[in-house]
Amino acid sequence: MRFSRAFIPTMKESPADAEIPSHKLLVRAGFIRKKASGLYDILPLGVRVLLKIERIIREEMNRAGAQEVILPIMHPAELWVESGRWDVYGKEMIKFKDRHERDYALGPTAEEMITDLVRKEVKSYKDLPLNLYQIGRKFRDEIRPRFGLMRAREFIMKDAYSFHASDEDAEREYWNMYETYSRIFERMGLVFKAVEADTGEIGGKFSHEFMVIADTGEGKLVYCEKCGYAASTEKAEQRKPEIPENREEKFKEIEKVHTPGVKRIEEVSEFLGRDEFPPEKILKLLVYIVDGEPVAIAVRGDREVEETKLKQVFRRKEVRLATDEEIEKFTGQPKGFLSPIGLRIPVYADYSVIPMVNFVAGAGEEDYHIKNVNWGRDFKVKEFVDIAEVKGGDPCPKCGAPLTEKRGIEVGHIFKLGTKYSEAMNATFVDEDGKEKPMVMGCYGIGVTRVMAAAVEQNYDENGIIWPVEIAPFEVIVIPVNVKKEEIVETAERIYKELLIAGFDVIIDDRNARPGFKFKDADLIGIPYQIVVGKKAKEGIVEIKVRKSGERFEVPVEKVVNKVKELIEG
């Protein structure tokens, strides 16, 4: 590729609407352009990166035994109605009608479409297992698209679905995909972590998310360096604390204190004296509405409720915070001073409350708190549940070692679905024993466009992007410093051709521009290796610069190809 002929519109300034590095850099370096909120044009450089990402995915999926298909993006409503998701997924779907007034949606995911295909064609256990995947556009009408490619309304995804005759075989494939995904992200040169995750809207039995570690990630995860436990904080379990020995003996007399206008945990702590009453000594009480019924949720003052875990505890019914009016109505107590004592609604307490002794809680009346409250003695806990968000430093639920907390970008998610869709859609087969059974399913997704953004988020500096060579738009750029000098041009062209012949992805910056201008572009775009052909060309010497480390080597022209090979292949 010749830079002078390439469509690579770079710019000095970031667009005003870009917030995070990947968004700014992908726009500035000419990989993408915004068309509308959550919709992007992908320019040639972007396409090159996406094709490389897709190639790695295809190779590994095929190697793992999966087969590629292409299903329509336009989904007939009937299938979604059949699975019961037409209304559930509802607002996230772009829906429309054809000229005959039939309902359709642009596919946000394809369980229904694939299940429909397989149920029609597969009737015997002999045809199982089957793992089919596709790489294509997906549409989700996000409440709030943001961060460029990270949360777009139209994006490219690889989605795979597997069908099995038994639960064991589905589980075997699940781990097969786990290994496959690990290889895929390793090959892409990304730092990632596979974590146990909540199954979310897709449903199913258990799942893992593949998170690219980056500070701008929307997801949080914790992991244990010692035993390898790793989980999304939406799922991470707390180690259940022991009930302190002889706790009753430590109980002190209840004491009511005047705390005018002091509501927040932090304020209470400050007011009563931080040293004696840190947030860990204060009880936080919240009221949630679970399927219309109010429940009180107690957590230690320094902890946050993780709503996804809360939903799990209440088996995924509708769970939401109570409004101020509801709080007053159901508890008869003023907000800000809620007390577990004498509460008319059941109290569920987080594990973090178990070791608490002689703590502070609201008094149930305006401007008062109570000291030396103890669960069991002063109020009844209906059940101790694991609903607080796990934080870095907390003990690992498996081995007790302190957990590490990081932020990450979810680029892949694998689910063991079970028979949720096959039962709803009647996807059955006849087993060896002659009986008709629902197929056991799994599904496995990778956000292809998101991987591109995540890779940038993890690999950039003040000068621009630093692509891992495996997914870089070009592996090498040849930069003749001055296209008016014959010996420079000749040398550069020669190296360019040799690299092409050797099979490298190479671009030559043949533009009549000043050297500094070209260097800036090369750095911005993030091409891993730059070959600078300058003054020493006439002595047969050129310079190779490594984008990531900034290292520079002077190399004789005839050794360039070998040196590049050595650098890229390690």
Next chain:
RNA sequence: CGGGGCAUGGCGCAGCCUGGUUAGCGCGCUUGCUUCGGGAGCAAGAGGUCGGGGGUUCAAAUCCCCCUGCCCCGACCA
């Protein structure tokens, strides 16, 4: 959905509060000359329905109303 902000040439912005005659700046773009190892200099140019509609006024980018688009924030006080 609720709250806030923005919309002026391809990009980034000023002007608007306190209406007034050619709407400005930087970058980019075109042409020429010079320059050529970290986003060059000089000179000459091109390019704008000031998001759209309506209103107030002798006069609107500027004031008022409506619409659209885009961006940011939004449980944890109970």
